[in-house]
Amino acid sequence: MDTTASKPDTAPRPPMFRMSQENQPILVAAGFIFVILAVGTAYTLSTQGSATLLSPTYLLQQLQVGSFLGIVAAGMMLVILLGHIDLSVPWTIAAAAMMATAVGGPAAIPVGLAVGLLVGLVNGLGVAYLRIPSMIFTLGVNAVMRGLMVAHTGGFAPQTAATDLMQWLAVAKILGIPVALLVWAAVSIGMVVLLNRTSVGKYIYAIGNKEAAAYLAGVPTRGIIVLAFGLCGMAAGLAGTLLAGYSTKAYQGMGDAYLLPAIAAVVIGGTHILGGRGRYLGTLIGVILIVLLNSVLSIMQMPEAGRQVIYGSVIILMLLVYGRGTKITQ
Numbered sequence: 001m002d003t004t005a006s007k008p009d010t011a012p013r014p015p016m017f018r019m020s021q022e023n024q025p026i027l028v029a030a031g032f033i034f035v036i037l038a039v040g041t042a043y044t045l046s047t048q049g050s051a052t053l054l055s056p057t058y059l060l061q062q063l064q065v066g067s068f069l070g071i072v073a074a075g076m077m078l079v080i081l082l083g084h085i086d087l088s089v090p091w092t093i094a095a096a097a098m099m100a101t102a103v104g105g106p107a108a109i110p111v112g113l114a115v116g117l118l119v120g121l122v123n124g125l126g127v128a129y130l131r132i133p134s135m136i137f138t139l140g141v142n143a144v145m146r147g148l149m150v151a152h153t154g155g156f157a158p159q160t161a162a163t164d165l166m167q168w169l170a171v172a173k174i175l176g177i178p179v180a181l182l183v184w185a186a187v188s189i190g191m192v193v194l195l196n197r198t199s200v201g202k203y204i205y206a207i208g209n210k211e212a213a214a215y216l217a218g219v220p221t222r223g224i225i226v227l228a229f230g231l232c233g234m235a236a237g238l239a240g241t242l243l244a245g246y247s248t249k250a251y252q253g254m255g256d257a258y259l260l261p262a263i264a265a266v267v268i269g270g271t272h273i274l275g276g277r278g279r280y281l282g283t284l285i286g287v288i289l290i291v292l293l294n295s296v297l298s299i300m301q302m303p304e305a306g307r308q309v310i311y312g313s314v315i316i317l318m319l320l321v322y323g324r325g326t327k328i329t330q
Contacts, residue, residue, distance in 0.1 A: 025270030026282045033289050040296035053295070064171075064178035066291035068239045068246070070284070071184055072258050073265040074191050075120075075235025077283045078228040080266050081195075081208045083275025084127060084134035086232050089262065091145035092119045093240035093255025098149055100241045101160040101250045108163045109241055116237015117230050119145060124229030128222040149252065158250050166245030180242055187235065191280045204228060208275025260311050265290045268314065 040053040052058055072089060079086045092115070100112030119141060126137040162170075172179045195201035203224045206214040215221045239258070244250045267273055268289055269282025290311075297307050 023270075025268065026279065026285055029268050029270075029282065029285045029289050033285070033292060036289065036292045036296055040292070040299060043296070043300060053299070060176070060178060060181070062291050062295050063288075064180050065246075066287055067178070067180040067184035068243050069258055069261055069265065069290065070287040071187050071235050071239040071242070073262045073283050073287050074187050074280070075232035076262045077191070077266045077269075077271055077278065077280065078204065079134070079232045080263075080271050080273065081204050081275050081278055082225060082228055083208050083211070084225070084229075085263070086120075086123060086138045086229065086236075087135060087259065088119060088123060088138040088142035088145060088233075089236045090253075090255035090259050091142050091149065092116055092233055092236040093243065093258060094250065094252060095119070095145050095149050096237035096240035097244035097250035097254060098152065098158050098160075100166065101158060101162055101244050102152075104160065104163055106165075108166060109169075112241035112244075113234055113237045116233040116235070116240065118233070120230040120233020120236075121226060123233065124226030127229065128225040153252065157252065160249065162245045162248050162250075166241055167248060168245070170242045170245030180246070183238075183242065187238070188280065188284065195280055200224065200227065205276060208272070208277070210276075260308065261290050261294075264311050264314055 037053060044050060044052045072093070076086060076089065096112040096115040099115050100108040103111045123134070123138050123141055126132050126141070127134045130137070168179065169183060170180050174182065195204070203214065203219045203221075206217070206219055207221050207224055211221055236255070240250075240255060243254060247254070265286035266278070266283050267286070269278065269284070269286035271278025271282060293310070294307065297310070302310075
């Protein structure tokens with residue numbers, strides 16, 4: 001007589017609530033946002049007599065400026081999820097902006113996106129097919145792009161201006177909401193759909209966990225790597241085009257300020273630096289944290305050197321806290 005059906009279920013049950021490896025850094029980063037707001041508000045109250053940092057107008061202005069970083073960070077997250085990194089972002093931004101303003105007219109924005117996509121595809125081909133470490137290859141591509149843009153401008157500031165559409169996308173508002181923020185929202189929706197609702201997203205996580213195992217399982221690993229780098233480059237191109245519209249012109253070195261903060265935002269949001277784990281919500285929270293931190297440091301008149309030290313320290317701290325855990329299968 002089979003009595004297995006009458007045996008009680010002795011298997012351990014998961015707790016009602018457990019802080020997962022993905023949720024923990026997101027909640028910690030959200031807590032830091034509240035701390036930054038509290039410190040910044042206390043400082044402005046003591047020095048200016050008003051809580052400027054909590055003003056909806058001021059917060060929207062900061063998010064508008066942060067939208068450029070958010071778009072760059074979205075593309076960077078795709079590459080980091082693979083276990084790679086893209087160090088060509090600074091001059092991809094500058095090259096896209098310079099070429100978009102040089103072409104002008106209706107073709108300006110498509111040209112900016114195409115420049116970013118082209119650089120990203122070159123990065124992806126070098127990493128996926130030539131098997132050159134992404135850190136080395138993308139750093140070399142960044143140097144090449146810098147040389148090409150210096151040759152293009154003769155070493156001087158470009159004598160071109162952003163188109164009306166570029167400026168509208170970067171500085172205009174619809175019902176009080178910055179259009180740049182809406183563009184960032186559209187990119188964010190696309191990222192969420194890509195990572196959670198498509199096979200490409202599943203492949204990205206699989207490659208980040210173990211590329212060899214993903215290849216043996218039938219995943220087109222090389223194609224996915226090229227695609228991810230292409231999207232990262234296109235995101236940098238879009239950010240550069242919008243940034244040129246915000247500044248009304250392109251200039252050399254305009255992307256230098258976005259590489260380290262973009263990596264910091266992704267890492268702060270809990271994306272594993274070796275790939276395979278991360279949620280886009282964490283990257284959003286990380287971008288907001290970086291933007292507000294930069295705002296408070298500006299209010300406190302912190303020099304740029306001090307900000308870079310803080311960014312680097314934050315990345316190292318988050319790597320020590322969250323970067324040494326084991327990868328998990330998505």
